[in-house]
Structure formats: structure tokens, C-alpha cells
Amino acid sequence: MNMIKIYKEDQNNLMVDLKLKEANVTNADEFKVELMKLFDKAHKRIILNLNQVEYVDSSFLGALVSSLKHVISYNCELVLVGLCKDITDLFALIRLDKVFKIYNTFNDVPAY
Amino acid sequence: MPRSASSEFVFSTVANSSIISLKEILDFVNNNLPDNIAKVPVNFKVKVIVSELLNNAIKHAGDAETTFHIFIDDETIGIQKTDYGRRFNPNNLLSMPGTSPGTRIKISEDVIHKVYAIIENQSMIRFTCVEDTTVSFPDVLDIMEHFGLLIITKSADKFTYEYDYVTGLNKFSVILRLN
Numbered sequence: 508m509n510m511i512k513i514y515k516e517d518q519n520n521l522m523v524d525l526k527l528k529e530a531n532v533t534n535a536d537e538f539k540v541e542l543m544k545l546f547d548k549a550h551k552r553i554i555l556n557l558n559q560v561e562y563v564d565s566s567f568l569g570a571l572v573s574s575l576k577h578v579i580s581y582n583c584e585l586v587l588v589g590l591c592k593d594i595t596d597l598f599a600l601i602r603l604d605k606v607f608k609i610y611n612t613f614n615d616v617p618a619y
Numbered sequence: 620m621p622r623s624a625s626s627e628f629v630f631s632t633v634a635n636s637s638i639i640s641l642k643e644i645l646d647f648v649n650n651n652l653p654d655n656i657a658k659v660p661v662n663f664k665v666k667v668i669v670s671e672l673l674n675n676a677i678k679h680a681g682d683a684e685t686t687f688h689i690f691i692d693d694e695t696i697g698i699q700k701t702d703y704g705r706r707f708n709p710n711n712l713l714s715m716p717g718t719s720p721g722t723r724i725k726i727s728e729d730v731i732h733k734v735y736a737i738i739e740n741q742s743m744i745r746f747t748c749v750e751d752t753t754v755s756f757p758d759v760l761d762i763m764e765h766f767g768l769l770i771i772t773k774s775a776d777k778f779t780y781e782y783d784y785v786t787g788l789n790k791f792s793v794i795l796r797l798n
Contacts, residue, residue, distance in 0.1 A: 532674050562641070562666075564674045565766035575759045596663055600773055601766055602731050602750075606759050 510534060511541045514556065519619040521550040525557050532566035539570045548581050552619055558589030558612075563597060575607065588612055624651040625690035632676045632685055644669050644689060651691045656797050664774045665696065668793050671767045672700040680704030680789070698793040707780050707789060709736075723747075726768065730754055730761035734768050736780075743781040748772040 515522045523545065527534060546553060557563075571587075578585045586608045590598065598604040610616045626647050630640045648665050649658055669687065676685040682704030690697045709726050718724070722738045726746075731754050736744040746768060763769075772778050777794040 531670075532677055562670070564670050565770055566674060566678070568766050569764040572759060572762055572764050579759060593663060593666065597667060597770070600667070601769055602757075603762075605754075605756050606762055 509541065510538060511545060511555075513545070514613070516550065519551040520554055520616075521545065521547075521552070522554045522613050523556065525555060525560060527560055529562050530557070530560050530567040531562065531564040535564075535566040535570040538567065539574055542574050543577060546578060546581075546583070548583065550583065552584040552586060553578060554586045554588060554613060554616055556589045556613060557587060557594065558591070560589075560594065561591060563594050568597075568601075568603065572603070572606070584608065586610065586616055588616065622653075623690065623692035625688065628687040628689070630673070630676075630685055630687065632673075632680065632683060640673060640687075641666060641669055644687060647689060648691065648696065653693050653797065661696070661795070661797070664795055665698070668698055668771050668774050668795075671771050672698070672791055672793075674767055675791070676700065676702060676704070679707070694797055696795040696797065698795070700791045702789050703787050704789060706782050706787075707791075708782075727763055727765060729763040730757045732763075732769055734772055739779065742784060743779055746772045746778045746780070 510526050512524045512526055513521065514524050525538070530538070542553070542555075575585045588610045589612060590609060595604070598607070598609070628640065628643055645662060645665060648661065652658060652661060672687070673685070676682070680702045682702040685700055685702040688699040688701070718738050720738055720740055723735045724738070725733060726736050727734045731751055733749045735747050735749070737747055739745050748769060771793065775793045776796045779792045781790045781792070782788070783790070
């Protein structure tokens, strides 16, 4: 299953959409594998759009944190956009909003 | 006159049923919430708590079914999740010798949060969380990757786990105060 679709890429950025309504324990591991396959280290930044996701559980949050750790080890970034209110509130609850760079849309992300 | 409502929901622990399970419980809560209580913040808390309890059942319980008992009155929402799966016993904390009531045992820790289990008695623990609010922008390498207990503990006003040694029943209980 391809849950991640490339939206656009340039020299520094790989912009991808997550095609999931539920991001949970059933797809967290697969998500991590797919994202890491796309991460070719040529791009300095992966921008992941979650605007189709209604629900994220702790397993998927763990996969996001694990992916960020991996990307950072190559001096690259994982940026999130398109979080709905519940997901924004969940990030704030456990303070992952201070760990990830989060913007409203692809267009709001500052140029690299 | 005070009013109250309660209902029971039995779910398969097949993971892809979770969003449907959540909707059933949220519908029940919304239909029975006192009129003077704002729905949005209550919905958020119920949603994340039930999600994580279901997630726990899917990942760890090892039982085909899990039962949620929800009750609401004018002042509280109670959420209980029960199953006959594996006993919750991280770090063997319920089996440690010399753990008397009031003993606090660390379950997880990162640079921001420490989650503790406080022994209430031989079969019950209460979860609590200590947050370091002085850490503004933590390094992701110092952040844990397991958030389930943390999410429930931070959302709940009271969160406990109880094990029945005779029947093997596991019971997670959450209290949310409405006022």
C-alpha cells in the first residue's frame, strides 16, 4: 500500500501527502518504512502534509518521532503541515508541537 | 434533579474498527452531556483517552474483545476498559517486594515528562505525570516514542489500573471532571 504520495519536489524539499484517514497502530510501521524509502538524503527537508488525516494515535506519533530522529541524523528536517484541530491539540498536550516544525500548509513553510 | 446515564460497548480488538468504536462512544457522550458543558473540549479528551485505551487493547491485551463502560452524571464522565487479556505489569511493578501503598515507581521518562505508577494497594495503581515546563524546545533525541500512557494520564483527572487476581480481569478506569 502506498500511503505517501509525492506532491512536489525541488532541490531541497520533498513535499508529500499522507493518504490516510486514520493514522494508527495498523499503519504506523508501514508509514515509517515508506517514508524512509522516499528519504533519499538528497533533499534537505521532507514536508509531510497530514490534511487528510482525522485521527492519530500514539503508535503513529511514535513513528513520526522515530522518523524525525532518523532524518535529523542526516542533518535533514521533517516538517509537518495540514494538522486538523484535534491533532494540533494532541501535539500540544504532549508538547510535540515544540519538537516538530509545524505549519498550516505547504505554502506557509519558509524557503529553505 | 441530578441525572446520570451509562452504557456498555463491546469491541473486537481488530485494529481497523477503532474509528467506528470511537464514534459510537462519542455519540453516547454527546447525547448525555449536561447542557451547560462545552462539547468540544470534552470530546477531545474522550476521543484521545478511548483511542489510547483501544490502542492498548489492540497492542498488548491479547484478548479478542474489550469492553468499555461509560457513565456520565452532572459532574463526571467515567470511562472503564476491561478485558481478560495479559495483566498490565510494566517493570513488574505490581510484583515488586516491599512496594507498599504510596510507593511511586517510574514507568517512562524523557526530557519533558516522567510517568509514574503510584501503588494504591496490591492490585491497583494510579498513574501520574510530572512535566518539566522549563524545557522550551527539546531535542527530539531526548523524546520518548511511547505516548499512550502519557496521553491518558495528562488528559484524565484520575487514571487507574486494577487487576483481579481471582478472575484475571484487567480494569483501566478514567475519571474526567466536568466542572
